[in-house]
Amino acid sequence: xxxxPAIFGGFEPSLRPRDSRLRSVxxxxxGVEARSxxxxxxxxKKEAKLWALELAIRCCDLTTLEGQDTSxxxxxxxxxxxxxxxxxxxxPSVAAVCVYPNLVPAAKARLEGSGVKVAAVATAFPSGxxxxxxxxxxxxxxxxxxxxxxxxxxxxxxxxxxxxAQVYDEIVKVKEACGxxxxxxxxxxxxxxxxDNVRRASLLAMAAGxxxxxxSTGKLPGAAxxxxxxVMLEAIRDxxxxxxxxxxxxxxxxxxxxxxxxxxxxxxxxxxxxDWLTPDxxxxxxxxxxxxxxxxxxxxxxxxxxxxxxxxxx
Amino acid sequence: xxxxxxxxxxxxxxxxxxxxxxxxxxxxxxxxxxYGLFIGGKWAEPRSGEHFATISPSSEExxxxxxxxxxxxxxxxxxxxxxxxxxxxKLPGSERAKYLFRIARILQERAREFAxxxxxxxxxxxxxxxxxxxxxAAAHFFYYAGWADKLEYAFPNRSVRPLGVAGQIIPWxxxxxxxxxxxxxxxxxxxxxxxxxxxxxxxTALLFCDVVRQAELPPGxxxxxxxxxxTGAALVDGxxxxxxxxxxTEVGKAIQRRLAGSGKKVTLELGGKAANIVFDDAALDQAxxxxxxxxxxxxxxxxxxxxxxxxxxxxxxxxxDKLKRRMETLRVGDPLDKxxxxxxxxxxxxxxxxxxxxAAGSDEGAEIYxxxxxxxxxxxxxxxxVFTNVAQSxxxxxxxxxxxxxxxxxxxxxEEAIEKANNTPYGLSAGVWTEKGSRILWMAECLxxxxxxxxxxxxxxxxxxxxGYKESGFGREGGLHGxxxxxxxx
Numbered sequence: 001x002x003x004x005p006a007i008f009g010g011f012e013p014s015l016r017p018r019d020s021r022l023r024s025v026x027x028x029x030x031g032v033e034a035r036s037x038x039x040x041x042x043x044x045k046k047e048a049k050l051w052a053l054e055l056a057i058r059c060c061d062l063t064t065l066e067g068q069d070t071s072x073x074x075x076x077x078x079x080x081x082x083x084x085x086x087x088x089x090x091x092p093s094v095a096a097v098c099v100y101p102n103l104v105p106a107a108k109a110r111l112e113g114s115g116v117k118v119a120a121v122a123t124a125f126p127s128g129x130x131x132x133x134x135x136x137x138x139x140x141x142x143x144x145x146x147x148x149x150x151x152x153x154x155x156x157x158x159x160x161x162x163x164x165a166q167v168y169d170e171i172v173k174v175k176e177a178c179g180x181x182x183x184x185x186x187x188x189x190x191x192x193x194x195x196d197n198v199r200r201a202s203l204l205a206m207a208a209g210x211x212x213x214x215x216s217t218g219k220l221p222g223a224a225x226x227x228x229x230x231v232m233l234e235a236i237r238d239x240x241x242x243x244x245x246x247x248x249x250x251x252x253x254x255x256x257x258x259x260x261x262x263x264x265x266x267x268x269x270x271x272x273x274x275d276w277l278t279p280d281x282x283x284x285x286x287x288x289x290x291x292x293x294x295x296x297x298x299x300x301x302x303x304x305x306x307x308x309x310x311x312x313x314x
Numbered sequence: 315x316x317x318x319x320x321x322x323x324x325x326x327x328x329x330x331x332x333x334x335x336x337x338x339x340x341x342x343x344x345x346x347x348x349y350g351l352f353i354g355g356k357w358a359e360p361r362s363g364e365h366f367a368t369i370s371p372s373s374e375e376x377x378x379x380x381x382x383x384x385x386x387x388x389x390x391x392x393x394x395x396x397x398x399x400x401x402x403x404k405l406p407g408s409e410r411a412k413y414l415f416r417i418a419r420i421l422q423e424r425a426r427e428f429a430x431x432x433x434x435x436x437x438x439x440x441x442x443x444x445x446x447x448x449x450x451a452a453a454h455f456f457y458y459a460g461w462a463d464k465l466e467y468a469f470p471n472r473s474v475r476p477l478g479v480a481g482q483i484i485p486w487x488x489x490x491x492x493x494x495x496x497x498x499x500x501x502x503x504x505x506x507x508x509x510x511x512x513x514x515x516x517x518t519a520l521l522f523c524d525v526v527r528q529a530e531l532p533p534g535x536x537x538x539x540x541x542x543x544x545t546g547a548a549l550v551d552g553x554x555x556x557x558x559x560x561x562x563t564e565v566g567k568a569i570q571r572r573l574a575g576s577g578k579k580v581t582l583e584l585g586g587k588a589a590n591i592v593f594d595d596a597a598l599d600q601a602x603x604x605x606x607x608x609x610x611x612x613x614x615x616x617x618x619x620x621x622x623x624x625x626x627x628x629x630x631x632x633x634x635d636k637l638k639r640r641m642e643t644l645r646v647g648d649p650l651d652k653x654x655x656x657x658x659x660x661x662x663x664x665x666x667x668x669x670x671x672x673a674a675g676s677d678e679g680a681e682i683y684x685x686x687x688x689x690x691x692x693x694x695x696x697x698x699x700v701f702t703n704v705a706q707s708x709x710x711x712x713x714x715x716x717x718x719x720x721x722x723x724x725x726x727x728x729e730e731a732i733e734k735a736n737n738t739p740y741g742l743s744a745g746v747w748t749e750k751g752s753r754i755l756w757m758a759e760c761l762x763x764x765x766x767x768x769x770x771x772x773x774x775x776x777x778x779x780x781x782g783y784k785e786s787g788f789g790r791e792g793g794l795h796g797x798x799x800x801x802x803x804x
């Protein structure tokens with residue numbers, strides 16, 4: 001395998017001659033898993049829990065990425081996105097709805113004026129194994145359809161073959177094609193194999209201009225684990241230290257329970273600080289998480305759990 | 315669609331995320347107002363007639379009165395142990411193992427109770443007493459229970475015999491865990507014990523007497539005498555066959571002088587000033603975690619604490635920046651709160667010692683950093699502290715502080731790191747952070763320290779021997795090595 005370049009392009013101008021935090025690409029697996037397990041033990045109660053649950057909703061990218069998606073399905077999801085709990089106006093809207101490109105117009109129509117963003121996956125999602133011109137064209141078309149945010153996948157084949165420059169160039173091209181739209185770069189960590197690779201891919205994506213880095217497509221098991229997020233957050237922190245640029249984080253795939261969502265937020269809070277606890281810089285990609293949070297919110301407010309039948313399935 | 319359904323819900327956003335208090339309940343612990351001495355399986359009033367108060371260092375509230383054992387009381391305890399030894403030593407190993415297994419299981423069952431009491435009396439965070447002290451204490455009993463019937467295999471071709479009565483003196487930093495380290499191998503080897511817990515943290519040892527009762531240990535096999543240094547001195551002078559001491563180097567030297575020529579066996583586990591060495595190729599974020607765990611774990615009240623950080627100059631700035639930021643997230647406060655990372659300093663005397671050495675560090679010209687944190691008004695507290703620009707000659711780089719105070723020094727080459735790390739009267743532990751396996755092995759060979767951790771710190775296991783070089787003491791605890799000091803081998 002080709003050696004990784006010591007420092008990826010894109011950062012050079014602000015690099016100091018020595019002491020670069022970005023030079024290091026080694027992650028100690030035992031250490032990062034231990035730290036992440038420690039943070040997962042934080043006991044978040046009462047008003048702190050309410051605060052976290054509301055934040056989790058505000059940071060949520062409500063997602064449907066299925067072959068069977070229709071305008072009707074997307075419309076239902078959008079209504080849920082705007083008012084997750086119709087019986088409680090205090091429950092905030094989610095950050096965005098995440099769909100396939102063809103469903104962007106349907107989502108756009110429904111969400112117009114609500115403040116909820118439309119995110120679309122593009123670049124031959126989920127594999128990314130298509131020629132670059134097609135990926136770029138797909139992104140341009142998707143932006144044209146009205147997407148506010150583009151979730152692209154990196155070419156893992158190229159990455160694992162050590163062709164980092166190719167991966168980097170693709171992200172740069174896609175970023176150009178995005179125009180005003182925000183770019184989230186999906187690393188698909190389950191296919192990267194090591195934490196070292198997760199860190200390497202994170203730095204690469206940020207150097208190439210990613211607004212967000214995102215763990216997974218949601219199509220593979222073992223996706224957004226806590227230690228993986230920690231590795232990515234630490235990379236974001238190093239880029240911020242080095243360049244002053246704030247890159248966002250999106251954890252997606254396998255986050256279903258409120259309890260897990262709080263663990264992800266605690267990690268962000270204690271790694272990047274309170275500045276990142278906003279939908280502008282942190283997202284949770286999930287489809288079934290919202291209902292569990294709603295259930296917990298109502299429990300915190302009323303003291304009793306209610307039946308699942310009181311929460312809509314969309 | 316109506317406008318109403320498009321109106322986003324109101325989102326009340328408080329400015330910051332403050333974790334609500336999450337205290338572990340004290341209800342599970344029931345304390346007596348006053349404790350006697352545990353001698354021959356019974357509670358006895360001290361003949362000295364003296365008692366003293368034991369407090370919670372986080373609130374200074376008195377928790378109970380405990381007995382001050384005088385020489386006569388210690389002699390009674392030793393006599394009880396001597397009497398019990400005859401039949402205990404004759405028990406088949408498998409029978410002794412049964413008692414040890416019982417103790418281990420009872421400790422697991424009553425873990426929460428012990429953890430709460432440990433944090434209450436000692437000031438350490440509940441997450442540490444719950445996740446480290448208690449599981450390890452039980453693990454030590456399980457481990458040595460396994461050896462009890464295999465002693466002749468432990469030392470092949472030698473005949474082994476127990477020594478008799480062991481006098482054991484333990485420190486206040488890991489009260490129950492140190493009790494386990496001492497009692498489990500002694501009993502497995504067929505000895506009986508008289509144990510003196512530290513003056514400031516006697517309560518878990520006294521609660522342990524209830525475990526002894528529950529496990530139906532024969533009377534006199536375990537005796538607990540509480541008191542200050544005078545009680546310890548009486549035990550050292552008592553009719554015991556062996557003294558095992560964990561504590562300060564100063565007291566260790568006094569004990570060794572006292573025992574010279576007496577024929578009593580002795581093992582000492584004393585102070586340390588461990589070097590934690592970070593190379594430029596290390597995984598830096600994990601190294602920072604290791605540094606934090608090395609020095610702020612248990613408020614730095616750890617004999618093997620990584621109190622001297624050696625970091626390669628090319629990454630020194632990055633490591634120190636990362637460390638300072640990480641320190642800002644340390645939560646100092648109520649030991650019983652489940653989110654507390656750093657608890658209370660164990661005693662006023664210890665707090666004063668830390669304050670004195672920190673003042674000396676500033677006077678000598680080192681640069682001090684403490685993260686902003688609000689310390690409670692009651693109790694004994696000290697904010698996590700790091701000194702940079704430390705020279706090898708400063709007191710803070712030489713003397714054991716035994717508090718949450720780290721001294722940062724730099725090095726250029728591996729040889730320089732070794733030379734500086736070994737340049738101390740102590741030699742208990744060391745840490746090496748590098749991605750290079752060959753360098754880890756080479757460093758471990760060169761470092762004069764009983765334990766060398768690689769890419770981790772403060773990791774303990776009952777199967778792994780622990781102990782020091784030089785003024786950090788001699789003899790090993792844990793593993794097969796930990797059995798030998800409690801056996802005569804011919």
